Amino acid sequence: MTLDALRIAQKDISIELRTRERMTSTILLSLVIILSFRFALFGFDMELSENPHLVAPILWTTIFFAGIMGLESSFSYEKENKYLDGLLLLPTSRYSIYLGKMLANLLFLIVVDLVTLVFVVAFFAYEPGGAFVTLLGVILLGTFSFVAMGTLVSGMTIAAKTRQSLLQIALIPLIVFTVVIPAVAATSKIVSGSGDVMPELNILVGFGILSLLLAYLLFGHIMED
Amino acid sequence: MEKRKLIDFVLALLAVIFVIVTVLAALYYAPLEPLDVSTVLYHQDDYTGDDIRVKGVVQDLSGTEFALEDITSAVFIDVSYADSGDLDAGIVNGTTVYVLGRLEPDVGIAAREVEIADDPDEPAGWRSPYSAKIFYFHVPAAWTSFLAFGVVLVCSAAYLWKGGQKWDTWALSSAEVGLVFCSVAVISGALWAKAEWGYYWDWNDTKLFSTFVLWLIFIAYVAIRAGAVRHESIPRVAAIFGILGFAAVPISFLSSRIWTSLHPNVVATSQGHLSAEAGAVLMLGVVAFTLVYATLFSRRTAIERSVIEIEGIKEQLEDAE
Incomplete structure (x- = not known):
């Protein structure tokens, strides 16, 4: 099962490495959002180091928007080229398909996260300093639970006509409490250097695992035909 | 059909x-x-719940006295008990409580230590x-x-x-x-x-x-x-x-x-x-x-x-x- 999942992930990654469609558009979106924040909030003079409380909202707004855009195209290659049946006919379990897609999405989004972090550091003159490792940990865990639920919902919305807007409207209510608020709260705590982030990390990990379980139970039903 | x-x-x-x-x-x-407000919602003398809208005079521990009713849309988000530490004991006159919330526009968002005093002129009830x-x-x-x-x-x-x-x-x-x-x-x-x-x-x-x-x-x-x-x-x-x-x-x-x-x-x-x-x-x-x-x-x-x-x-x- 794991091996099949890795092969499916590898397929997505090699397609991406050849076309570079998703990565380019997602990173460009991230750049546009960061630049909008930069000039809308500060104009030309101020720096984020004077307003550290803004790091968390800026960082996560960008990651969530970019992430949703990345998820939208998660199944679009198969859908547009009518390879969906081919994917479903693979001699493997549906859960392996989910896991493979999830891993590929996770990898994409981690790259986008890192680039976004570089943008934040570069454009806002923000220096994470000693908190860098913890910050990275929170970003990775937040991305993991986001992608775990996001891939499941993205699978749900393949068949719908208005697929792209649907993914957002179906995903956001499910992750507001469980990913958005804990991730932003934990990041705020790290940036301001106060407080214990373990409760938030527990929620993120717990919801990520719950999403994997739900996917195990439901992805077969979702992808039945 | x-x-x-x-x-x-x-x-x-x-x-x-x-x-x-x-x-x-x-x-x-x-x-x-519609509701028996003295026991349902808002604080009077022996309120024991979590939600509180104080009617009457409270005193900031820094010494300034102000009536909470003067403050428009005062909202108390969190109330913890400073004196007894016992939630079942309830608030009685003179109980010191920490009120965390919006005391707009004068006080801002802050944890304030206030004392609640009973104001007989202020009846319990709904604003509207x-x-x-x-x-x-x-x-x-x-x-x-x-x-x-x-x-x-x-x-x-x-x-x-x-x-x-x-x-x-x-x-x-x-x-x-x-x-x-x-x-x-x-x-x-x-x-x-x-x-x-x-x-x-x-x-x-x-x-x-x-x-x-x-x-x-x-x-x-x-x-x-x-x-x-x-x-x-x-x-x-x-x-x-x-x-x-x-x-x-x-x-x-x-x-x-x-x-x-x-x-x-x-x-x-x-x-x-x-x-x-x-x-x-x-x-x-x-x-x-x-x-x-x-x-x-x-x-x-x-x-x-x-x-x-x-x-x-x-x-x-x-x-x-």
């Missing part, structure tokens, strides 16, 4: 009658103070008692939406388990009608909040927030169905989403009882009780709204059945060509 129409007609007639009776009862029969009558529509609407989403849960589970188009039709119809009632509850609540609290919405309030999430989830449910092909995988996906989404119903119902919330708790709570007249009018409202739900649900399923029938005929015609 005729029998179904007759049932629809009787349901609609009953619904109209009950709604009219509820409106009249809420206006003329229900007491102006007349608008509290919206309670007789707000609560039934919320309950009916919970009922409708419960029907979605049951029908979705039955659809996944047994299959059969009727379960899907019922789930879809119930979700759409439930969304209408949920909207009524959210909007009526916001209007009341404006009159009573001074603003429409409080994002810090778990009850309001979780109900908003519930509302979003079923908007998403209806959006998934909208314009979707009826016999592909969409009904199954929607059924799964409906089951997942129902999780928000108990969260929404219980949130103001678990976490500190400004939202009043009346039913199924130890915080207070309704007067007999108010309870009667509330029951009337629940019956009226349930009948409205039944009527709309019945009509909506009839529409859905016609849609499926017409699509079947279309397919037959296409096959014939």
